[in-house]
Amino acid sequence: MTSTPKYYTQKLRILASIADAKPGDPMPTERELASRFDTSRTTIRQALSELVHEGRIVRAHGRGTFVAQPPVIHVRSLTSLSEDLTGTTLDSVVLEVREIVVGAEVSGDSAARAEVAAGLELDSGSAVTRVERVRTSDGEALAHEVAHLPGTYPGLAGELASRGSLYATLRDAYDVVLASAEDEIGTGLADPDDSARLGIAVGQPLLLITRTARSGTGVPLEFTRSRFRGDRFRFLARS
Amino acid sequence: MTSTPKYYTQKLRILASIADAKPGDPMPTERELASRFDTSRTTIRQALSELVHEGRIVRAHGRGTFVAQPPVIHVRSLTSLSEDLTGTTLDSVVLEVREIVVGAEVSGDSAARAEVAAGLELDSGSAVTRVERVRTSDGEALAHEVAHLPGTYPGLAGELASRGSLYATLRDAYDVVLASAEDEIGTGLADPDDSARLGIAVGQPLLLITRTARSGTGVPLEFTRSRFRGDRFRFLARS
DNA sequence: CAGTGGTCTAGACCACACT
């Protein structure tokens, strides 16, 4: 049997020490923990890093380390296809709405555009509307979401701003009704872009969700990639 | 803007160097990479750790580091409630089948038992059948799964052995039909137990899935907690 | 400015696999 590494012992001790702490409570500093547990700061950081990955604590550069907030649970209902939340509200901030041409041999993110074309089952050169949003709850950024809709949606930015929900906007302003959806869910790690957009550390676990929604006749109407904070979010699928 | 850390630059360089490598191909050793990129082994390890978390490479203690296999996608179909897989087969190894009493004030895992009682909507003291399995694909351990079924199932271990699928066994041998299910999905980190059971490193990201399945009348018939390897697995939910 | 977390170093020793 492998012996337990030191950092893991420290992790459990730290976990026990915050068992009845409230979200937002400050933790001892890394140097303080290192001296208290008579170990190196490196080892303490390894223990703290796992607790950060598990969503138990959060680190704030220059300010300190704090006990984390409990996770938000995102309910994805089958019958209504609406998005809902237990307890809190999931809002969104639109970063950009623009038209692009998919599958084209343009510089840069051509792989991403080919993927969108495949997801929407479109030919190269088709026009697609791209909607980039940050999903928030209580003012805290939880996810970065890029949706792609086949064709053009004149005035979409304005309609979205006044309605909030993308699905409600599609239904009410454009008569587009989604009948089924498929979500592929995996894990990933925050890169520097995620870090900046979501205010989390690089390397933090993410929940990656790729959604393809279709009409009643099976025509793809939406292809969306979402990157949710793994420490603050859970996904609920009903079937 | 924050400057890019050195380990992140190395990560991208390493990623580029294995762009056209095949799964299973050996990587240079950590010490070799450190000397080649003129940096410390610590920094190289930080870069490699992220690639491990992302499922791009795997580390084997004492043997070396290798390019990882592509992930397996688990399809969770709504209509049949059956479990299926794209490409490969998802098998299972039964570790244990036994009866327990939930919610009881016993030593140790009383919190877990209370949780099971709540999930199955049972009173404290009820009898429950506990089925512990390891899910495998191509002989590789992908997940650890603990299912709880209300009541007793005489001969379940034997029936399971001859049929394989838990749902098929419940339906064919016990006339238990599941009509709906709810999956709560989040991320987690491998602890030493996960590490031993799944053959992965402590701290590796996991996909945590808690499933509650019910009869047509809404009575809970199954409460299962699964811990899937995040680097080798994706979950597909249809609705 | 002082204090926090973030990165990096050079080196040591341990645990494990293979020969």
Next chain:
DNA sequence: GTGTGGTCTAGACCACTGC
């Protein structure tokens, strides 16, 4: 034994926050 990855140290400096 040799070589691999796994853990740990003591210290340095950087980047950010808030006084």
